[in-house]
Amino acid sequence: MTTAVKAAPGVTASDRGTYTYIAVFSAVLYTVLLIAPVIAGKLIQQFALTPVQVGTLFSLELGAFSLATVPAYLWLRRMNLRTASYLFTAVVIAGNLVSGLLDDFGLLVVARVVTSLAAGSITVIILTLSGKxxxxxxxxxIFVVFQLAMGALILAVFPSLFAGAGVAAIYWTLAGLAVLCLLVVNRIDGDVLRTSSPAATSSPARVPILKAAAGMAAVLLFYVALSGVWSFMAQISAGSGIDLSASSLILSLATVAGILSALTATALGDTPRRRIYLIAGYAGMALSIGLLFGSPAIIRFTIAAVIFKFAWTFILPYLLSTLSDLSNGGHLMNTTNLMIGSGFSIGPIVSGALIQSGAGSFTGMLVFALTGVLASGAFVMVAQRRNVAPRI
Structure with missing residues (x-):
């Protein structure tokens, strides 16, 4: 890979292909999670589901998305990644097509779990290729930017576009988007993991265990905190007496700030200042949570929401690249996918329980989230390698 070394200041052809693959797949695969509120309403109408059944369906989808990590330990470094991408994308397409045809809730759950397992498997490839x-x-x-951009587009378009359509139309649209992903599979090097040097393939034994564990803890706590707070932002707003229309506008503004911060991190890329950027990002995230205490008025709530979204989307690329620095073999990044999904699942549940136990008060939840952010920041500092200069 000597050409990559010579071209390090720019973008190599291999990198360009990988970036394209990451952009397209991350935008499409996360669509189903982003449009959960739209799908939920359709499912309740069509299948006469209870809120518990809808929640169970989405929990199983998210769980399958994360648990795709486990079988990936067996195939990730053995399969050609192009072949795997074609296979898993085909399953995603078929799963969405079948989901639109089913009229039995039990079968729909099975179809969604299988579809999410395939989508999660491609996410494992994305995370691993990003680190390479x-x-x-x-x-x-790029992984973060295109998720956020697609999320903003979806929230603006999907509710009105599918207002008079059944849930099948949404699933079939997702299938059509997945078909487009097939066009970029050939942009990646399918053998990039299988053709690693002997030194690289033996790297898992040399992964610094304490740093890796600290990195995993940092990712888990980061997602527990952010998902716990963001899931209840609208409720915090309502509890402060801010009306729904103003709250929606504020959260939309925060989403724009999140896209801008992710674009900033993407433009900066790897840098010797990564530790400083992480410290600044975590400080911003902690500050934003602090601003949410005590039923904030509309201006303070706006500042908190914008800083919160800006900070966490700025942190994420540098948090993930910290983990990629520790792993040449890919399995550490594979495990990161499990931490992300676990954090997403744990955060809202714990936060909801703390709010309920506090008789509707958000103080306990915010203390928990603030503690998680500070602990995540401490763990990621432990996980940093001494040499954080851009890799070539």
């Missing part, structure tokens, strides 16, 4: 580029922070930034 010459600029992992930029790759992870």
């Amino acid at each position: 580029t010459s600029n992992p922070s930029r790759a992870f930034g």
Whole structure:
């Protein structure tokens, strides 16, 4: 890979192909999670589901998305990644097509779990390939940017576009988007993990265990905190007496701030200042949570929401690139996918329980989230390698 070394300051052809793959797949695969509120309403109408059944369906989808990590330990470094991508994308397409045809809730659950397992398997490939580029922070930034951009587009378009359609139309649209992903599969090097040097393939034995454990803890706590707070932002707003229309506008503004911060991290890419950027990002996230205490008025709530979204999307690429620095073999990044999904699942449940136990008060939840952010920041500092200069 000597050409990559010579071209390190720029973007190699291999990197460009990988960035394209990451952008397209991350935008499409996360669509189903982003449009959960739209799908939920359709499912309740069509299948006469209870809120518990809808919640169970989405929990199983998210769980399958994360648990795709487990079988990936067996195939990730053995299969050609192009072949795996074609296979898993075909399953995603078929799963969405079948989901639109089913009229039995039990069968729908099975179809969604299988579809999510395939989508989660491609996410494992995305995370691993991001760490193999010459600029992992930029790759992870692209991973975040295109999810957020698609999320903003979906929230603006999908509710009105599918207002008079059944849930089948949504699933079939997702299938059509997945078909487009097939066009970029050939942009990646399918043998990039299988053709690693002997030194690289033996790298898992040399992964610094304490740093890896600290990195995993940092990712888990980061997602527990952010998902716990963001899930209840609208409720915090309502509890402060801010009306729904103003709250929606504020959260939309925060989403724009999140896209801008992820774009900033993507443009900066890997840098010797990564530790400083992480410290600044975590400080911003902690500050934003602090601003949410005590039923904030509309201006303070707006500042808190914008800083919160800006900070966490700025942190994420550098947090993930910290983990990629510790792993040459791919399995550490594979495990990161499990931590992300676990954090997403744990955060809202714990936060909801704390709010309920506090008789509707958000103080306990915010204390828990603030503690998680500070602990995540401490763990990621422990996980940093001494040499954080851009990799080539």
